[in-house]
Amino acid sequence: MSDQIILNNENMVTSKTSVSVLFAGDSGDGMQLTGTQFANTVAVYGSDLNTFPNFPSEIRAPAGTISGVSGFQLQFGSKAVYTPGAKFDVMVAMNAAALKANLKNLHHGGIILANTDGFDAKNLKLAGYGEENNPLDDGTLKDYTVFTIPVVTLTRKALADTGLSTKNIDRCKNMFVLGTLYWLYSLPIETTIETLRTKFKKKADVAEANIKAVKAGYNFGDETEMFSQHGRFSVDPANKKPGIYRRVTGNEASAIGLTAAAKKAGIELFLGSYPITPASEILQTLSGLKKWGVKTFQAEDEIAGVLTSIGASYGGALAATNTSGPGLALKAEGLGLAMILEVPLVVVNVQRGGPSTGLPTKPEQSDLFIAMFGRHGDAPVPIIAATSPVDCFYAAYEAAKIAVEYMTPVICLTDGYLALSSEPMLIPSPEDLAEITPKLAKARNEDDPPYLPYKRDDRGVREWAIPGTKGLEHRIGGLEKQHETGHVSHDPENHALMTRLRAEKVERVIDLVPDQTIDNGPENGDLLVLGWGSTYGAIKIAVEQALAGGCNVAHAHLRYLNPFPKNLGQILGNYKKILIPENNNGQLIHIIRDKFQIEPIGFSKVQGLPFNEMEIEAKITDILKEL
Amino acid sequence: MSDTNTLLTAKDFTSSQEPKWCPGCGDHAVLQQLKNAMADLGLKPEEVIVVSGIGCSSRLPYYVSTYGVHGIHGRAMAMASGLKTARPDLSVWVATGDGDALSIGGNHYIHTVRRNLDMNVILFNNEIYGLTKGQYSPTSKVGLKTVTSPNGVVDYPMNTAALTLGSGGTFVARVLDRDGKFMREVFKRAAHHKGTSVVEIYQNCPIYNDGAFAVFTDKERKADTTVYLEQDKPLVFGAQQDKGIKLDGFTPVIVDLTDSSVSKDDLWIHDEKDKLKANILAGFFDDPDTMENCLPRPIGIFYVEDRFTYENALDEQIAQAQSGGEGTLEELLAGPSTWTIK
Numbered sequence: 001m002s003d004q005i006i007l008n009n010e011n012m013v014t015s016k017t018s019v020s021v022l023f024a025g026d027s028g029d030g031m032q033l034t035g036t037q038f039a040n041t042v043a044v045y046g047s048d049l050n051t052f053p054n055f056p057s058e059i060r061a062p063a064g065t066i067s068g069v070s071g072f073q074l075q076f077g078s079k080a081v082y083t084p085g086a087k088f089d090v091m092v093a094m095n096a097a098a099l100k101a102n103l104k105n106l107h108h109g110g111i112i113l114a115n116t117d118g119f120d121a122k123n124l125k126l127a128g129y130g131e132e133n134n135p136l137d138d139g140t141l142k143d144y145t146v147f148t149i150p151v152v153t154l155t156r157k158a159l160a161d162t163g164l165s166t167k168n169i170d171r172c173k174n175m176f177v178l179g180t181l182y183w184l185y186s187l188p189i190e191t192t193i194e195t196l197r198t199k200f201k202k203k204a205d206v207a208e209a210n211i212k213a214v215k216a217g218y219n220f221g222d223e224t225e226m227f228s229q230h231g232r233f234s235v236d237p238a239n240k241k242p243g244i245y246r247r248v249t250g251n252e253a254s255a256i257g258l259t260a261a262a263k264k265a266g267i268e269l270f271l272g273s274y275p276i277t278p279a280s281e282i283l284q285t286l287s288g289l290k291k292w293g294v295k296t297f298q299a300e301d302e303i304a305g306v307l308t309s310i311g312a313s314y315g316g317a318l319a320a321t322n323t324s325g326p327g328l329a330l331k332a333e334g335l336g337l338a339m340i341l342e343v344p345l346v347v348v349n350v351q352r353g354g355p356s357t358g359l360p361t362k363p364e365q366s367d368l369f370i371a372m373f374g375r376h377g378d379a380p381v382p383i384i385a386a387t388s389p390v391d392c393f394y395a396a397y398e399a400a401k402i403a404v405e406y407m408t409p410v411i412c413l414t415d416g417y418l419a420l421s422s423e424p425m426l427i428p429s430p431e432d433l434a435e436i437t438p439k440l441a442k443a444r445n446e447d448d449p450p451y452l453p454y455k456r457d458d459r460g461v462r463e464w465a466i467p468g469t470k471g472l473e474h475r476i477g478g479l480e481k482q483h484e485t486g487h488v489s490h491d492p493e494n495h496a497l498m499t500r501l502r503a504e505k506v507e508r509v510i511d512l513v514p515d516q517t518i519d520n521g522p523e524n525g526d527l528l529v530l531g532w533g534s535t536y537g538a539i540k541i542a543v544e545q546a547l548a549g550g551c552n553v554a555h556a557h558l559r560y561l562n563p564f565p566k567n568l569g570q571i572l573g574n575y576k577k578i579l580i581p582e583n584n585n586g587q588l589i590h591i592i593r594d595k596f597q598i599e600p601i602g603f604s605k606v607q608g609l610p611f612n613e614m615e616i617e618a619k620i621t622d623i624l625k626e627l
Numbered sequence: 628m629s630d631t632n633t634l635l636t637a638k639d640f641t642s643s644q645e646p647k648w649c650p651g652c653g654d655h656a657v658l659q660q661l662k663n664a665m666a667d668l669g670l671k672p673e674e675v676i677v678v679s680g681i682g683c684s685s686r687l688p689y690y691v692s693t694y695g696v697h698g699i700h701g702r703a704m705a706m707a708s709g710l711k712t713a714r715p716d717l718s719v720w721v722a723t724g725d726g727d728a729l730s731i732g733g734n735h736y737i738h739t740v741r742r743n744l745d746m747n748v749i750l751f752n753n754e755i756y757g758l759t760k761g762q763y764s765p766t767s768k769v770g771l772k773t774v775t776s777p778n779g780v781v782d783y784p785m786n787t788a789a790l791t792l793g794s795g796g797t798f799v800a801r802v803l804d805r806d807g808k809f810m811r812e813v814f815k816r817a818a819h820h821k822g823t824s825v826v827e828i829y830q831n832c833p834i835y836n837d838g839a840f841a842v843f844t845d846k847e848r849k850a851d852t853t854v855y856l857e858q859d860k861p862l863v864f865g866a867q868q869d870k871g872i873k874l875d876g877f878t879p880v881i882v883d884l885t886d887s888s889v890s891k892d893d894l895w896i897h898d899e900k901d902k903l904k905a906n907i908l909a910g911f912f913d914d915p916d917t918m919e920n921c922l923p924r925p926i927g928i929f930y931v932e933d934r935f936t937y938e939n940a941l942d943e944q945i946a947q948a949q950s951g952g953e954g955t956l957e958e959l960l961a962g963p964s965t966w967t968i969k
Contacts, residue, residue: 043966046968244966248962270713289954300737308705311711314696315709316714319713336699474694476697
């Protein structure tokens with residue numbers, strides 16, 4: 001990166017194209033809030049950004065320990081930002097444990113803002129450094145730029161006259177650090193001040209104390225001699241498409257996508273769901289959208305989550321259920337029922353580390369097989385995978401469109417990384433969203449011929465007969481049904497026919513699937529990196545960098561996993577080698593190998609961590625060397 | 628809904644599909660009374676939906692000319708709950724069995740009952756798995772010899788009425804498959820009740836568990852082994868109506884009404900609004916075949932409670948949230964906080 005140095009009257013300002021920041025502290029230190037404030041500020045400032053929270057799976061892990069460390073990472077930049085950053089450039093460490101837990105991911109030469117009040121004997125011992133070994137002054141950090149700030153002491157001094165208790169004053173320490181960071185990155189403090197006034201509308205004294213802390217932290221930057229050697233930094237606004245933006249996490253985006261689809265289709269949204277990490281925020285978000293008529297049903301278990309949805313779907317609602325791996329396993333029988341009933345249903349599966357309880361708070365892409373094959377009998381369903389937090393909106397929306405228009409369950413795959421990450425979303429106008437047209441059966445009179453619930457149109461799709469409609473009374477179920485009439489049938493030929501018709505219908509979803517495109521790189525050449533889902537950002541950057549380094553490499557990213565785009569086979573044939581990076585032990589590679597009879601190169605990462613661009617770029621380089 | 632309907636009869640609720648239950652199965656009688664009740668209630672076929680799980684009784688939706696869904700094993704209650712939540716306007720009936728509702732679907736059963744959605748659960752209890760050919764069920768009596776209990780069942784049986792009350796049920800009833808007219812009336816009461824109504828039917832399986840309820844249905848023994856619950860009436864039973872039940876503290880005791888020292892005024896008066904008494908009644912669960920002079924098995928409506936229904940409460944919350952107008956798609960997409968890039 002070409003950092004430009006500008007000298008001004010007070011401090012030298014170094015311009016950066018992107019910066020990755022980690023706010024780390026004890027889970028009680030308010031790091032998520034601090035990170036969120038910083039994200040909002042850079043967003044309004046016009047940067048592109050991507051955030052990722054990292055918090056302990058224990059709700060109240062022991063204070064001061066490594067397991068109690070809560071982190072919030074974000075990357076912001078003047079060009080497109082696709083990930084929270086493989087490593088961070090600057091780290092705020094509110095205590096010794098936060099430093100110890102995260103130092104390995106700080107860039108060599110990176111900046112540490114350490115709260116010295118969190119490095120007393122007790123904190124050092126809890127962090128495992130030993131009471132006598134303070135990393136801040138024993139040479140441990142000699143490769144980094146360390147700024148030591150007694151944050152608690154300074155906050156108390158600044159807020160001494162507020163009349164608040166020491167406990168409440170100490171709660172503002174995160175705002176002090178935030179202020180200092182705003183100063184360091186030449187960012188305005190106004191966005192945070194406005195937010196604090198709104199957030200603490202009913203507690204003006206708390207609002208003012210927090211604002212005072214932000215200002216004190218900012219002024220501290222101005223006044224202290226500490227930064228004079230390194231100066232300040234700035235990141236120009238990104239050249240983003242003009243428009244109105246909001247910030248969304250993947251889970252929020254999924255929830256909004258489903259609701260928007262229901263609105264667009266003119267039907268009610270019903271979500272049957274059982275809380276599960278990392279999918280619960282979808283249920284939480286939707287339960288707060290009653291103003292949009294959304295009905296959520298917190299079911300007694302995962303099975304009831306999908307079955308209540310199937311019931312609602314039979315009743316004419318756009319029905320969805322959300323879950324993560326273990327829950328998808330429990331919903332398998334229900335999905336088979338929805339498949340044979342041929343009712344619309346969207347399953348948003350937020351993948352996490354498995355099998356079993358596995359790594360519940362860590363992302364993985366290891367549910368592709370269960371999504372594709374995890375039902376008894378011949379029961380194919382369409383599958384879409386979101387590529388970014390914002391894409392969770394569009395993936396959920398498209399899943400709903402396919403479900404309604406093809407009368408089928410659809411699985412929408414996201415993961416814990418997308419679910420919790422956030423990025424700016426250019427708000428679409430309602431007209432920009434594709435129409436969703438349910439194919440509703442019309443009421444019939446007594447002298448009309450009997451209603452045939454499984455009569456299909458030329459796409460193989462049956463009608464949706466909504467209970468309450470006169471003349472459409474019909475009985476359907478999980479038993480094999482006779483072609484067209486839907487009556488129970490054990491006839492061998494009929495079963496063969498119905499199995500084929502159901503599979504063909506899912507195959508015909510291909511008509512809605514746009515052709516696969518090459519995201520970056522040549523249309524044919526040495527190497528194609530074929531990704532799916534949340535690896536988009538890491539692959540995008542890796543291929544960009546490899547191309548800049550003269551490599552013959554391209555990037556294609558799959559969103560439609562069943563059915564695949566029509567031209568996928570043709571694209572795969574245009575490259576000498578195909579590399580498939582996956583956060584699993586090799587799943588897409590099996591499906592590609594089986595479907596296209598080619599031998600791609602697999603690249604697995606199953607550490608409960610997303611890929612970073614360096615890993616992928618190194619792999620690309622290695623492969624190309626051997627060609 | 629009205630109880631008088633000149634337009635429709637049970638025939639109008641009969642589908643084109645011939646019931647495939649065994650001859651002599653109690654399910655035939657239940658189906659007939661259900662259709663009778665639906666006609667009596669003045670329901671329109673297009674407004675009715677019957678939901679079921681898996682098992683012999685769960686085939687029922689195919690035989691009723693309304694809307695119907697035959698789901699998967701144990702999940703009828705969950706499916707019906709989602710349907711009723713999405714469509715409070717429909718008349719929702721659940722056909723389920725002892726295995727479907729109480730074994731594989733036990734979790735859905737207890738939670739559906741406590742949520743109190745306005746729907747009617749017809750629980751066919753034959754104390755056996757019929758469709759899978761004769762394995763014991765969670766309601767089978769201890770000692771019952773079946774294909775999976777050749778030496779006799781050692782599982783203690785589940786008490787449906789006690790479970791339902793314990794789960795917060797608001798309408799708890801038990802009927803016998805032989806009591807057609809009585810069943811029809813209880814179905815109608817169940818339909819009128821705003822909440823989850825559970826009607827347990829002691830239903831004979833002539834193939835795998837024939838006579839399981841004979842002790843309660845045989846003419847000779849019925850009068851001594853059952854007590855019919857009537858609102859505001861004393862608990863009296865016996866062939867000559869010569870036995871009564873009174874409460875000694877919280878303990879029910881059988882008294883001889885021919886004894887001149889016993890006054891009818893001291894008898895237990897049935898009050899279906901009294902939860903404590905309903906719980907004691909549910910405990911009348913001893914087996915007259917194995918215990919002499921045990922308390923008779925109550926038949927009828929144990930308990931009725933007026934309580935808010937899940938779907939209405941949810942709809943009220945939605946109405947409240949929409950009091951300032953329904954959210955638009957534009958508002959949804961914009962969310963609470965935006966910024967503009969020029």
